Amino acid sequence: MIALLMIFLLIALIVCRVPVAFTIIFTGFVGLLAIMEPGAVFGVLMVAPADAVQSFSLSAIPLFIFMAHLMLQSGLVDKLFAAAQALLGRTPGGTGVASTVAGVAFAAVSGSSTASAATLAQTTSVKMIEEGYKPTTATGIVASVGTLAGMIPPSIILVFYAITAEANVGDMIIAGFVPGLIIAAALLLTMYITMLRDPEAMPKGQRVGWMDKIRQSKGAIPIVLIFGAVIGGIYFGIATPTEAAAIGCLSAFVLLLLSGKMTVQGLLGAVIETVKSSSMIFAIIIGAFIFGHFITETGVTDEIVGWVESLGVHPLVIMFFITAFYVVLGFFMDQAAIVALTVPIMLPVVETLGYDAIWFGIFVVLMGEIGLISPPLGLNVFIVAKTAKRPTEEVFRGAVPYIISMIAVAILFILFPGIVTWLPNTM
DSSP, X not given: OHHHHHHHHHHHHHHTTXXXXXXXXXXXXXXXXXXSOHHHHHHHXXXXXXXXXXXXXXXXXXXXXXXXXXXXXXXXXXHHHHHHHHHHTTSBTHHHHHHHHHHHHHHHHHOOHHHHHHHHIIIIIHHHHHTTOOHHHHHHXXXXXXXXXXXXXXXXXXXXXXXXXXXXXXHHHHHTHHHHHHHHHHHHHHHHHHHHHOGGGSOBOOOOOHHHHHHHHGGGHHHHHHHHHHHHHHHTTSSOHHHHHHHHXXXXXXXXXXXXXXXXXXXXXXXXXXXXXXXXHHHHHHHHHHHHHHHHHHTHHHHHHHHHHHHOOOHHHHHHHHHHHHHHHHTTOOHHHHHHHHHHHHHHHHHHTTOOHHHHHHHHHHHHHHHHTSTTTOHHHHHHHHHHTOOHHHHHHHHHHHHHHHHHHHHHHHHOTHHHHHHHHTO
């Protein structure tokens, strides 16, 4: 009963727009006071911050964030989109495909879904609308593709999940690669189905000569090299995730220097934004540690696992309800909050059903990505609407087909979990 009351308190505070980190810390603190002596509770609070953030693997998070900000300043996204558009722009819906390809490529060096959506909106959605794309189609594509940064490695939220679930960080990062490509393919398929239903929604782009295609394609070379250095180093065991993130930062710094766009003010801004984002994530991790301690003390996880085992129904039925639960949860919470609050409770349940921690990480992040483009929160939708200067309702309408396709992919992963775990198992 105490656990249920604390969950209601937590949801109420989130609805009241209290910052997620403070909400989790406060709820965990109140819950502990309800079941423990005050002295023991303050003892937990004294050791929790250090215990929560002392993992060496956590240092990869600020490094990946800093790498993303350096990439943004180098103008790499513009070059990626120009290269993809030159190669694909003349085909029906070519600029939309180019936007998706650029989004996948940028996700490989960004790690932040919101940053990816904002950057793509500035570069691609406006261009598509100018070419005659329906605004709902153009903005819906960009908002959906922006979510891929949470899945395709190196992903900040996957690192966060690995720390929360006590899973291997390297395995978790690599596990996102194949699912990320499958989601991108599902988004492209959805886009073409939309085009078949309404050919005017996505017109052809401009024809580009072969010499221009080759020249524009050179802009994509740096991202291939950086992605290969970071992810290849982790996959082949040459570098730890933290070491690979440091290599990525150095590569991004060199790229920014060679681009001629490096300024002291820009570097300072990147450092400040990195510190702000990292502080928020670390605060959530501390809160999750305190809240998780409360959940452990109540024993509610063991009770839920026992209850699920006693049901005697097929695991797929349970997973159907878990999927519905996460879809609804994504309407009101961001990815970090979902991971921090649900993983300590739901991971043992999912493992009882025969799935492992790596698979569950991909599943939870995918559910969070769906939430990023679903009403009423839909953070990516609000970012794209503001950046592209379009009505929010319009972007939500454009994102609906892509929400359906991402739910279909989630069902595919439930039915065939080996799709997710195959690549990390080959490391």
